[in-house]
Amino acid sequence: MLGLDPDPGRLWPRALEIVERDPKGGDHRSPSERAARAVAAHCRLVLEAVSECCVAVKPQLACFERLGAAGWAALAEVIADVRDRGLVVIADGKRGDIDISARAYAQAFFGATESPFGRLQSLGVDALTVNPLLGRDSLTPLVDAARADGGGLFVLTRTSNPGAADVQDQLLEGGGTVSTLLARIVDEIGRDGIGATGLADVGAVTGATAPDRLEALRTAMPHAILLLPGIGPQGATGEELAPAYTPGRAGGLVSASRAIVYAGTGSACAGAAAQAANTLRELVWGLYS
């Protein structure tokens, strides 16, 4: 899976050229609007280069949100492009709030909502990453909305950053860690959404940085698709991910963004990205076969 985390200061040179030559883009635009146009062009180029090697694309919402309304418009454009290519869209927003606000977030990402102003279209993603700190009743409205729209969620369970240990690895009095408790919640809320493949519509984000832990989390969530960040710059190697694939080839989704997008520089960006994506694909399929 390709992660799209576009940084206005590190876009592919070709994206800048496209925006500079855009007859509609002039000095009247704000810096955020110009940056958002360039970000959209960059994402399109990256998708052109690597989409054949991916099954899913994960835009990091923070990277669009920092460009304001223009960034949000660019995000909608990128999501439409990903869908047109027949790929799965996983919005990486790590949202989480009390029930009424969780319903509002659900409306932002899944399906459409009737309103006095007409039908409000969401971004129409296939899945959203969510934060479970607020508990089951904060997840239910999102699960319901995703499920009604044929989509799903990925619940943070054990993230790949060093600081994850501060809270997620804490031992609970009743046994296990905060992470294993979160894994049980993931398993529980996904039980009603297990498809013919044996996989549930509620998956988990499980950092690919400790094979032992990954095995325990897999045991606690036998039906969950595991979204595995942490390849490349964050440190994990492919072999450490094998436990994710025990339920089958679709049991794990390895995510890489910078390792692919910045595999090359200058005019070699696209070719190097395609090669890096292909190498990662072969490595991941190799784990299962």
Added chain:
Amino acid sequence: MLGLDPDPGRLWPRALEIVERDPKGGDHRSPSERAARAVAAHCRLVLEAVSECCVAVKPQLACFERLGAAGWAALAEVIADVRDRGLVVIADGKRGDIDISARAYAQAFFGATESPFGRLQSLGVDALTVNPLLGRDSLTPLVDAARADGGGLFVLTRTSNPGAADVQDQLLEGGGTVSTLLARIVDEIGRDGIGATGLADVGAVTGATAPDRLEALRTAMPHAILLLPGIGPQGATGEELAPAYTPGRAGGLVSASRAIVYAGTGSACAGAAAQAANTLRELVWGLYS
């Protein structure tokens, strides 16, 4: 503090009239754009009615986000309006992500960022609510950005929803609960940002639904401003909030949204909202005196 959680299906009637009569708003606009115009008008009317009774305004980002780019533009407008009225803006986004993405979120909310496209302006809020599940290294970039811009954070510590018990109330093997661990983290990262008043720039969201717990959290975070949702529809009464105010009048920020905005109906909306806001203000100041 006024919470702004605008629901396109429950806007003040006057907001709908304003948008219907807008010469620039026509049928060419999408439902989301029309809804976003009405949401902005509604928020302006609510602010006109109650801003004199508030010290801060807390827009719920989910309610704007569900309207896409147009909603994000409305949010920017509402935030500018709140600032023009001299009130503190607390963006209720409950964001939280690994370091590089946390930096991107920080750019969305605090200060301005240099880029090859010029200076990218953030929403320019005074504070943001954040989710600490990813640990200290996920909070640091946000604290740094807020502090550099003279702003602050409110870290989720014990939320007001029933489901909060699922994770936040879990007992840890080493003593205390997940919430008290989060409170220690809040206290720790706020230590470098304690101002002349004795209050830190890192506060906590602590649901106003259990006075015993509130007292323990206050003890763990003697310098934190406590953001207290849960008044009104969520169930807490004002008296239960007294422990929040031990460090002084600014030690607690009681948040109410629906209890104020929907205090009356029809043409009585504005008057009833002003009265409800004033009643709440008197109750809260009464706790301290």
